[in-house]
Amino acid sequence: MTTYTHTAEADIPADTLFGFLAEPRNLPRYFPQMTSAEPEGGDQVHVEAEVHGHRVESEAWVRPDAQRRRLEWGAEGPDDYHGELQVDEVAPGRSRITVSLHSVREAQGDEVQRGLEETVAVLTQTAAADDRAAD
Secondary structure: OEEEEEEEEEOOOHHHHHHHHHOHHHHHHHOOOEEEEEEEEOOEEEEEEEEOOEEEEEEEEEEEEOOOOEEEEEEOOOOOEEEEEEEEEEEOOEEEEEEEEEEOOOOOOOHHHHHHHHHHHHHHHHHHHHHHHHO
């Protein structure tokens, strides 16, 4: 199993960032390949994505723990894809997010690590923009 990890800080309160990430319908807003994410009850989420030019549908799971600001997720399939993220308060109005991805598939080069870093940048920017717009 291969694990990829990335940590970044953002100018957004930790509870606000976690709330944004814990809402499955926000997934397509920061995962460029994902086109739809619909909760189906409990921790189940139906997702649709465009992967290497192919439309893919899958069942995934998302398990938020608001008290610890921790989120775990995964999807069944040949890559045994799953991960977790942790949001911590660094200072009032500033948070740190650490994301780890686990997969049995090893990627060529730095494709997955680069994608993880880009996704974290987009999700923190999107959540911060939503927070500013709500004020």
